[in-house]
Amino acid sequence: MLNLNNVSKTFLAGTVNEKQVLANLNLHIKPGEFVTVIGGNGAGKSTLLNLVAGVFPVSAGSIVLDGNDITRMPEFKRAKLLGRVFQEPTMGTAGDMIIEENLAMAKRRGMHRGLSWGITRQEREFYSTYLRQLGLGLENRLSDKVGLLSGGQRQALTLLMATLQEPKLLLLDEHTAALDPKTARKVLELTQKIVDEHSLTTLMITHNMKDAIRVGNRLIMMYDGQIIYDVAGEEKKNLHTADLMAKFEAASGGEFASDRMMLG
Amino acid sequence: MSILLALQVAAAQGLLWGVMTLGAYISYKILDFPDLSVDGTYALGGAVCAVLIVNGWNPVLSMFVAMLAGMLGGLATALLHTKMKMTGLLAGILVMLGLYSINLRIMGKSNTSLLNANTINALLKRVIPASNEVLSIISGAVICALLIALLYWFFGTEVGCALRASGNNKNMARAMGVNTDQMVVLGLVLSNGLVGLSGALFAQYQGFADVGMGTGTMVMGLASIIIGEVIFRFMRRSFALRMLSAVFGTVVYRVIIGIVLQLGIMDANDMKLASAIIVVLVFALSMLLDKVRAAKGGQQNVKP
Numbered sequence: 265m266l267n268l269n270n271v272s273k274t275f276l277a278g279t280v281n282e283k284q285v286l287a288n289l290n291l292h293i294k295p296g297e298f299v300t301v302i303g304g305n306g307a308g309k310s311t312l313l314n315l316v317a318g319v320f321p322v323s324a325g326s327i328v329l330d331g332n333d334i335t336r337m338p339e340f341k342r343a344k345l346l347g348r349v350f351q352e353p354t355m356g357t358a359g360d361m362i363i364e365e366n367l368a369m370a371k372r373r374g375m376h377r378g379l380s381w382g383i384t385r386q387e388r389e390f391y392s393t394y395l396r397q398l399g400l401g402l403e404n405r406l407s408d409k410v411g412l413l414s415g416g417q418r419q420a421l422t423l424l425m426a427t428l429q430e431p432k433l434l435l436l437d438e439h440t441a442a443l444d445p446k447t448a449r450k451v452l453e454l455t456q457k458i459v460d461e462h463s464l465t466t467l468m469i470t471h472n473m474k475d476a477i478r479v480g481n482r483l484i485m486m487y488d489g490q491i492i493y494d495v496a497g498e499e500k501k502n503l504h505t506a507d508l509m510a511k512f513e514a515a516s517g518g519e520f521a522s523d524r525m526m527l528g
Numbered sequence: 529m530s531i532l533l534a535l536q537v538a539a540a541q542g543l544l545w546g547v548m549t550l551g552a553y554i555s556y557k558i559l560d561f562p563d564l565s566v567d568g569t570y571a572l573g574g575a576v577c578a579v580l581i582v583n584g585w586n587p588v589l590s591m592f593v594a595m596l597a598g599m600l601g602g603l604a605t606a607l608l609h610t611k612m613k614m615t616g617l618l619a620g621i622l623v624m625l626g627l628y629s630i631n632l633r634i635m636g637k638s639n640t641s642l643l644n645a646n647t648i649n650a651l652l653k654r655v656i657p658a659s660n661e662v663l664s665i666i667s668g669a670v671i672c673a674l675l676i677a678l679l680y681w682f683f684g685t686e687v688g689c690a691l692r693a694s695g696n697n698k699n700m701a702r703a704m705g706v707n708t709d710q711m712v713v714l715g716l717v718l719s720n721g722l723v724g725l726s727g728a729l730f731a732q733y734q735g736f737a738d739v740g741m742g743t744g745t746m747v748m749g750l751a752s753i754i755i756g757e758v759i760f761r762f763m764r765r766s767f768a769l770r771m772l773s774a775v776f777g778t779v780v781y782r783v784i785i786g787i788v789l790q791l792g793i794m795d796a797n798d799m800k801l802a803s804a805i806i807v808v809l810v811f812a813l814s815m816l817l818d819k820v821r822a823a824k825g826g827q828q829n830v831k832p
Contacts, residue, residue: 317703343705356703358696361689366700369693372686374705379682382689426703 265465266293266316266433271325273311285311286489288325293433293482297496298459298466300476302508303486304516309469312486313437316467318342330432344374347426347464349419349439356422359411363402363421366410367391370425398424398454416447420454427458434459436468440475452479473505487515536661538786542779543668544729545748549778550675550771551722552749558683559695559715561609564620564746568627569601569720571742573727575631578640578737587648591728598724601627602716610709624742631739639738647732664733671729672775675722680768691715744803751807752778758814781806 268291274284285308293299301309315322316329318339326335334342350356357366368383368391388406395403398420402413410418419439426434436455440448456479459466470476476483483500485493485508492515495503548570555563573594580590601623608619632638649663656663682688694701694711701708723745731737756777760769788794788802 338707340702340705340707343703346703348703350699355697355699358693358700360696361692365689365692369689369700369704369706372704377686377690377706379685379687382684382686 265295265297265330266291266467267326267328268292268312268316269326269328271312271315271327272323273308273315273320274323277323284489286315289489289491291484291491293465293467295465296463297482298464298480299468299482299484300480301467301469301484301486302471302473302476304512306488307486308489309486310437313435313467313469316433317346317348317435341374345432347373347429347431347434349422349426349434349436351438351441353415353418353422353442356425357410357418360409362407362409363395363413364388364391364406366421367394367425367428370428373429394424394428395421414447416443416451419443419447419451423451423454423458427462427464430462430464432465434464434466434468436466438469438471441471455479473508477503477505477508485511485515487512533661534786534790535783536659536665538782539779540661540664540668540733541730542782543665543672543775544733545726545752545782546668546672546775546778547675547729548723548726548745549749549752549774550672550679551719551726552746553753553771553774554679554715554719554722556750557695557753558692559712559719561616561695561712561716562620562746563602563605563716563719564617565601565605565623565627565716565720566620566723566746566749567742567744568624568631569598569723569742570727570730570745571631571737571739572601572627572634573598573724574731574737574741575634575640575727575739576724577728578642578731579634581642581645581647581732582640584646587646587651587732591648591725594728595721595725598727599717599721601724602718602720603713605720606713606716610712628739635737635739638740639736641736642732643735647735648729649732660733664729668729671725676768676771676775679771683767687714744800747807748778748781748803751803751810752781754807754810754814755780758810758817761817 268289271286271289272284273286274282276282289312301312303309314320316327318334318337322335326333328334329345332345334345348356358369361369364383364387368387371387391406392403395406400417400420402417402421410421413421423439439455440451443451452475455468458464466480468480477500481500482494482496483503484491493511548566552566555561555566576597577590577594580593581587605619605623608614608622609616614622648667649660652663652667656666683692690701690706691711691714693704694706694708695715698708701711727742731741753774754777756773756775759777759780760773763769784806785799785802789796794802
C-alpha cells in the first residue's frame, strides 16, 4: 500500500544549520496494517509523516502510495488519497465554519469543486446520523461553529472527517497528545473502532508506549532517523513497555528513555 | 449645508464605498489577507472609468472595464504572494506603489474631470429627474444589494466554501484537497474587482478621478467593517447580514466623517488624520465591548 524507498530528508541543506533528519529510510506498509510509530523527540517520526502527506518534499528517494508515485505530488493533490488528523485539535478543522460545513468539506476531499451548493439537504440528514455514533451530542449542533467545540470534540470530529470518504492511508500525528488522559483514551478507542470497521491502512505516531502497544497490529520504533525496531503480529501483542525501553536504551547507547516516552 | 443634505451625501458616498467595503471584506475577513493593493486598485478603477467615459464609452461598459482592471491588480498581488512567496503585506504594497505610476499613465495627468461627461448619473437623470446624491443612493443601493445576493450565493457554493476554509485554516483546506494558492488568487481577484468598481462609481459621483483618491482606502474599508460589526454585534449574524452590516458600517463611517467636517474642527486637508483617528477609536470601542462581553462570560467576537 505504502512504499518509502531510500527516502532522505535534510533541512537547511548547504547551511551551517544543515540537519539530516532521515537517511535512506525504507518502509513498506501492507494494506490493512495499522502501524504505530514510536520514538523520542527528534527521531524523525513527524518528518516521516509530513513527507508522506506532502507538507514538504523529500530530499531523495521516492514515495509510492497504492500504486501512485506521489513523490512530487503537491500536498493538496495527495489529499485525495489521505485522511489526516493533526496533533493540534485546531489544525484539522475550520473553526469559523459550522460543523456541517466542515463535514461537507471532508465529503468533497480531493474532488473537483464547482458552483453547485457546498452542502445539500440530503447531506445534512446524513451528517446528523453519522455524528450520532460519536455519542457527543454533536448531531444536534450541526450549525454550531467548530470553534465552540472542546479539543476532544474537535479531534473526534476531525477523525470522522478524515474517514468520511475512505482514505487509502490514514495519517495520525500524535492526535491524542494535546488531550487530557480521559479524552485521549476515548479518542484512541474511537480511532481503533473506525480503523477496524473500514480495515483502514493506518500510520499513527505516538509518544505513548502503552498506546503504541495496545492499538494497531504493527509497531515501529525510530531513533535518529532510522527504524531500529519493527515488530508485528503475536510478537507485538506480547510486548511490554520494558521491552521497548530496553530496545531504546540499546540503540541510544545507554541513554534513558525520556520521561515523556515512559508516561502513560 | 443642511443636515438632510449632509445625510444624503453621507448615504450616497457610503453606498458607493460600500462596494469597496464588500471587496475589503473578502480579502481581510474571509481570506484573512491584509491586502494593501486596494489603495491602488481603487484609484485604478476610477482612472480607467474616467478616461473611457471621456473618450466616449458607455458608462456601464466603462465601469465593467474598470472592474476588470481592478481584478488584474488583485491578480498581480496574488501571484507575487503565491508564486514569489512574498508576504501579503509586501505584495500589496508593491502593487499599490506600481499602480500609482500606472494610474498617472492611464490618465496622462494627475486627474481627469468628468464634469458634464456622460456618467451613469447623467444617464439615470434622463429617466429619474433627481439630484446627483439621490441618484447615487439609488444606484449604490441597487448595486450593493445585487452584490450581496451574488456573494451570498457564491460563498455557499463548493468553491466558495473552499475559499472560506482556505482563509480560515490553510492546513485543513489543503488536507481536504483545496489548492489554497488558487483560492488566494480567486479571492484577491474578486475583492479587487469590487474595489475597482467602487472607484469607478465614486469617480463618477464626485465628477473626477484623481491619482490620490485611493490613499487610505484599505483603512477606511477596515473601519467600515468594524463599525458594522460593533453595531450588529448583538445579533447572531448570518453571512448575508454580515455583508449588509459592512455596507451599513460604511454609511455610518461617512456620516461620522460628515459630522467631523460640519463641526469645523478639521478641514478637508485633515481628512486622512481624521480617518486614522476614527479607525483607532472604533478599534478601541470594539475591544472595550469585547472585554465587557468576556467579563459577562460571552464569546470574543471581533478580530482586530
